[in-house]
Amino acid sequence: MAEPKSRARRGVERSEILDAAFNLFASTGEQGFSIRKLAAALGVDPMTVLHHFGSKEELLRAIADRALRDIEMPVSTSDWQSDLKAVANAYRTLAHRHPLVFPLHFRYNATGPTDHISSEVVYCALRQAGLADADVAGLGLAFYAFVLGFALAEAExxxxxxxxxxxxxxxxxxxxxxxxxxxxxxxxxxxxxxxxFDNSINVFILGVAALAAGRPESASHKSKVGFATH
Amino acid sequence: MAEPKSRARRGVERSEILDAAFNLFASTGEQGFSIRKLAAALGVDPMTVLHHFGSKEELLRAIADRALRDIEMPVSTSDWQSDLKAVANAYRTLAHRHPLVFPLHFRYNATGPTDHISSEVVYCALRQAGLADADVAGLGLAFYAFVLGFALAEAExxxxxxxxxxxxxxxxxxxxxxxxxxxxxxxxxxxxxxxxFDNSINVFILGVAALAAGRPESASHKSKVGFATH
DNA sequence: GAGTATTCTCTACAGTGTAGAAGTCAAGGG
DNA sequence: CCCTTGACTTCTACACTGTAGAGAATACTC
Incomplete structure (x- = not known):
C-alpha cells in the first residue's frame, strides 16, 4: 500500500496531484469535481491521474484523508471533559475550514473512523469518565456520529x-x-x-457523567485490566 | 409545487414512477441507480421520467421523502423521555428497513428536517424536559445529528x-x-x-435532564407563553 | 368532428470514468 | 554505444450518464 517502489518523479507527482485534487474539490465541491477537470488543471492526461490513484473512489478517499492534515488533533490529558470538547472542536474546525470537503470526510469516516488518533483520545476520555468497556465502545461511536453529524449540518x-x-x-x-x-x-x-455546539457537547458530557454515576465502579464486564486514567 | 394541474393519467404515472424509483434505489443503491435504468425497468423513455420530476436531483429528493412513508412517527405524550426514544427508534427502523435509501434521506434531511412532524415531537419533548427556548432550538438539531448520524453509521x-x-x-x-x-x-x-443505540439515546436524555436541572426554571428568554406540557 | 393542451418519444450533445494499446523517457547491462 | 527493461504518460475508444429541443402521440373541451 504505502509506496510500491517509486521511480522517476513518482512521489512528487502523487502529492502534487492530491494537492490539486484537494484544492479543486475544496473550491468547487463534489459537483464541480471530475478527474478530467483535475487533469486539465494540472495540464495532464486524465489517465495519468488514474494511474496514481486506482479509481475515482480511491482519489476521493485520499482527499478525505488529506483534510485531516489541516487540523491538529488533541492528545489525552487528565481532564476527560475538555478532551472530548477538544476533539469535537477539532472536527468542527475542519468543517469550518473546508465546508465542501467535509461531507466527503464524513462519508468515508463516519462509516468507520480510520482516524485512530482521535478515537484513542475519545476512548481514553470515556474510560476516565468511569464507564465500563462495553459502554465505552458504544458511546465512542455515538460521540462520532454526534460530532460529525453536527459539524456536517453546520458545514451545509x-x-x-x-x-x-x-x-x-x-x-x-x-x-x-x-x-x-x-x-x-x-x-x-x-x-x-x-x-x-457547545451546549450539545455539554449535554453529551453531562449524560456520560450521569451514566457513569448511575453504574457505580463499572468493571461489571470482563475487562482485562484496570487501566485507570493514565 | 404540489400538483400544477393534472390531466390525463398524471397522478397515477407519477406515483408509479416514484415507486419504481424507490424500489430500484432500495435494491441497488446509489451506484446502480440511473434515470435510464429506471426508465428501462418501467418500459418507458428516460425523458418521460424527467418530465415528471424536473431533474435527477428532484427525483432523489422525492425518493428520500417517500422513505418516510414507511415508518410511523410517534406523537407527543406526557413522557418526554420515551417520546425522544420513540423518535430515535423510528429513524433507526427506517435505517434498518431501507439501508440503501437511508443515506439519501440523510443527505437531504440532515441538512434541514423538512420533516416537521417529528421535529415537533422533539421540540415539544425538550420543552417538557424544562429547557429554555434557545436550548431547545440548538439541542433539537443536535438530537437529529445524533440520531441520524448514528442510524447512518449502522445502516452502512x-x-x-x-x-x-x-x-x-x-x-x-x-x-x-x-x-x-x-x-x-x-x-x-x-x-x-x-x-x-439505547445507551446512546439514554446519554442524551440524561444530559438533557442534567442541563435542565442545572438551569432552574428556564424561561430566561422572552418565550411568548408558558406553553406547559400539552 | 376540430382545436388544444398535455404527455411521451426521438435524436443529439456534452460530459463522465476507465480499459487497453501505444508512445515516451530514464536507468542499467551487454 | 545500443538495446532491453520498466515505469510513467498519453491516445483512442467505449459504455454510460443527465438532459435540452423538436417532434409525435394522445386525451380533453368545445
Missing part, C-alpha cells in the same frame, strides 16, 4: 439562524399540530451556532 | 462487532500510543448494536 448551512423564507414556511404550518415548532420561531431566528 | 455497517480483519488492523497499532483502543478490542468484538 443548517446551523444558522433561520431566514425569512424558512420563517414563512414555519408560519404556514398548522397552528394546532405545530404548536411547539411555531412558538420556537423567535429562538430559531436568533440561534447562536457556537452556543448550540 | 459500522455498528457491528468488529471482524477479524478490523481486529488485525487494531492489533497492528502501536501499543504505546493506542493503549485504550487496543484494550477495547474485546469489547468491540462483542458490541451489541441495540444496547449501544
Amino acid at each position: 448551512g443548517l446551523l444558522r439562524p433561520i431566514g425569512p423564507s424558512d420563517e414563512a414556511e414555519l408560519e404556514g404550518l398548522e397552528p394546532e399540530t405545530y404548536k411547539a415548532t411555531r412558538s420556537l420561531i423567535p429562538a430559531l431566528k436568533t440561534l447562536d451556532p457556537d452556543a448550540a | 455497517g459500522l455498528l457491528r462487532p468488529i471482524g477479524p480483519s478490523d481486529e488485525a488492523e487494531l492489533e497492528g497499532l502501536e501499543p504505546e500510543t493506542y493503549k485504550a483502543t487496543r484494550s477495547l478490542i474485546p469489547a468491540l468484538k462483542t458490541l451489541d448494536p441495540d444496547a449501544a
Whole structure:
C-alpha cells in the first residue's frame, strides 16, 4: 500500500496531484469535481491521474484523508471533559475550514473512523469518565456520529439562524399540530451556532457523567485490566 | 409545487414512477441507480421520467421523502423521555428497513428536517424536559445529528462487532500510543448494536435532564407563553 | 368532428470514468 | 554505444450518464 517502489518523479507527482485534487474539490465541491477537470488543471492526461490513484473512489478517499492534515488533533490529558470538547472542536474546525470537503470526510469516516488518533483520545476520555468497556465502545461511536453529524449540518448551512423564507414556511404550518415548532420561531431566528455546539457537547458530557454515576465502579464486564486514567 | 394541474393519467404515472424509483434505489443503491435504468425497468423513455420530476436531483429528493412513508412517527405524550426514544427508534427502523435509501434521506434531511412532524415531537419533548427556548432550538438539531448520524453509521455497517480483519488492523497499532483502543478490542468484538443505540439515546436524555436541572426554571428568554406540557 | 393542451418519444450533445494499446523517457547491462 | 527493461504518460475508444429541443402521440373541451 504505502509506496510500491517509486521511480522517476513518482512521489512528487502523487502529492502534487492530491494537492490539486484537494484544492479543486475544496473550491468547487463534489459537483464541480471530475478527474478530467483535475487533469486539465494540472495540464495532464486524465489517465495519468488514474494511474496514481486506482479509481475515482480511491482519489476521493485520499482527499478525505488529506483534510485531516489541516487540523491538529488533541492528545489525552487528565481532564476527560475538555478532551472530548477538544476533539469535537477539532472536527468542527475542519468543517469550518473546508465546508465542501467535509461531507466527503464524513462519508468515508463516519462509516468507520480510520482516524485512530482521535478515537484513542475519545476512548481514553470515556474510560476516565468511569464507564465500563462495553459502554465505552458504544458511546465512542455515538460521540462520532454526534460530532460529525453536527459539524456536517453546520458545514451545509443548517446551523444558522433561520431566514425569512424558512420563517414563512414555519408560519404556514398548522397552528394546532405545530404548536411547539411555531412558538420556537423567535429562538430559531436568533440561534447562536457556537452556543448550540457547545451546549450539545455539554449535554453529551453531562449524560456520560450521569451514566457513569448511575453504574457505580463499572468493571461489571470482563475487562482485562484496570487501566485507570493514565 | 404540489400538483400544477393534472390531466390525463398524471397522478397515477407519477406515483408509479416514484415507486419504481424507490424500489430500484432500495435494491441497488446509489451506484446502480440511473434515470435510464429506471426508465428501462418501467418500459418507458428516460425523458418521460424527467418530465415528471424536473431533474435527477428532484427525483432523489422525492425518493428520500417517500422513505418516510414507511415508518410511523410517534406523537407527543406526557413522557418526554420515551417520546425522544420513540423518535430515535423510528429513524433507526427506517435505517434498518431501507439501508440503501437511508443515506439519501440523510443527505437531504440532515441538512434541514423538512420533516416537521417529528421535529415537533422533539421540540415539544425538550420543552417538557424544562429547557429554555434557545436550548431547545440548538439541542433539537443536535438530537437529529445524533440520531441520524448514528442510524447512518449502522445502516452502512459500522455498528457491528468488529471482524477479524478490523481486529488485525487494531492489533497492528502501536501499543504505546493506542493503549485504550487496543484494550477495547474485546469489547468491540462483542458490541451489541441495540444496547449501544439505547445507551446512546439514554446519554442524551440524561444530559438533557442534567442541563435542565442545572438551569432552574428556564424561561430566561422572552418565550411568548408558558406553553406547559400539552 | 376540430382545436388544444398535455404527455411521451426521438435524436443529439456534452460530459463522465476507465480499459487497453501505444508512445515516451530514464536507468542499467551487454 | 545500443538495446532491453520498466515505469510513467498519453491516445483512442467505449459504455454510460443527465438532459435540452423538436417532434409525435394522445386525451380533453368545445
